[in-house]
Amino acid sequence: MKLLSVVVPCYNEEENIALFYEEFIKNQPYFAKRGMEFEMIYVDDGSKDHTREEIRKLHERDSRVRMISFSRNFGKEAGLLAGFEHTRGDYIVAMDVDLQDPPALLPEMFSYIDEGYDSVATRRVTRKGEPPLRSFFARCFYKLMRHISKTEIVDGARDYRLMTRQVVDAILSMKEYNRFTKGIYGWVGFETKWIEFENVERIKGETKWSFWKLLLYSLEGIMAFSTVPLSIAAFVGICFCVIAFAAMVLIIIRTLIWGDPVGGWPSLVCIITLVAGVQLFCIGIIGQYLAKTYMEVKGRPIYIVKEEL
Numbered sequence: 001m002k003l004l005s006v007v008v009p010c011y012n013e014e015e016n017i018a019l020f021y022e023e024f025i026k027n028q029p030y031f032a033k034r035g036m037e038f039e040m041i042y043v044d045d046g047s048k049d050h051t052r053e054e055i056r057k058l059h060e061r062d063s064r065v066r067m068i069s070f071s072r073n074f075g076k077e078a079g080l081l082a083g084f085e086h087t088r089g090d091y092i093v094a095m096d097v098d099l100q101d102p103p104a105l106l107p108e109m110f111s112y113i114d115e116g117y118d119s120v121a122t123r124r125v126t127r128k129g130e131p132p133l134r135s136f137f138a139r140c141f142y143k144l145m146r147h148i149s150k151t152e153i154v155d156g157a158r159d160y161r162l163m164t165r166q167v168v169d170a171i172l173s174m175k176e177y178n179r180f181t182k183g184i185y186g187w188v189g190f191e192t193k194w195i196e197f198e199n200v201e202r203i204k205g206e207t208k209w210s211f212w213k214l215l216l217y218s219l220e221g222i223m224a225f226s227t228v229p230l231s232i233a234a235f236v237g238i239c240f241c242v243i244a245f246a247a248m249v250l251i252i253i254r255t256l257i258w259g260d261p262v263g264g265w266p267s268l269v270c271i272i273t274l275v276a277g278v279q280l281f282c283i284g285i286i287g288q289y290l291a292k293t294y295m296e297v298k299g300r301p302i303y304i305v306k307e308e309l
Contacts, residue, residue: 007083101160
């Protein structure tokens with residue numbers, strides 16, 4: 001009998017734990033028809049509410065429900081990794097507990113697996129319910145990644161993805177500390193079928209992703225799968241060297257012809273300030289890559305498990 005492992009990261013989602021289970025279990029007749037069993041792995045990312053208690057209640061009702069609870073909040077990327085590492089299934093699916101990833105899509109996703117695809121991924125075709133500013137910057141991020149990275153990162157891609165064991169093993173072979181799973185999916189390759197669906201608003205609770213967190217997450221993705229910012233810093237440096245040399249020649253010629261070497265000091269101050277700002281910007285880019293390297297070489301664990309069911 002084949003086994004499906006369901007990885008569900010959650011943080012302060014006590015209201016949605018049971019709701020997700022009840023919605024997912026509606027697929028039970030389909031699984032029985034396929035001769036398939038499932039295990040559900042809730043990854044509690046150091047929740048401050050009663051998320052762990054709700055998962056324990058489900059575990060008592062259904063032994064197929066498992067829990068991995070972190071010692072503190074390590075982030076969704078760590079939650080996905082922990083879930084993948086603890087799976088035992090022939091197929092693995094990652095889903096959000098807020099039901100924005102409709103479990104009803106699973107039969108369709110499995111139909112493509114049966115056709116020979118290694119993974120079936122989902123993407124939203126609308127961003128209904130999102131603030132306009134967040135939607136605008138999200139589209140800008142995906143458009144930017146298409147130009148600066150060789151790794152395919154699809155606009156509107158969700159973490160909702162059904163994969164074979166081979167794909168998940170490939171993902172787990174990437175041991176990097178600074179993880180950007182959307183990019184890792186694309187980097188490992190394999191034949192992927194994309195399914196489009198309308199955006200579904202969360203049933204209960206509020207999103208844990210503020211605009212600032214999403215901005216930092218996007219920077220994580222850029223630095224994880226592109227070195228173009230470093231090239232931009234070098235290019236800007238070369239351009240300013242050329243401009244500075246041309247300006248020196250122009251000043252010398254002007255002084256020899258018209259004199260007045262002191263005039264123009266306000267513009268000179270502005271130029272110095274501009275160049276200093278560009279230098280700090282370029283140093284900041286290099287510093288971010290250096291910081292990521294620093295975190296990698298430390299060798300710290302990506303997460304720490306406090307409790308496991």
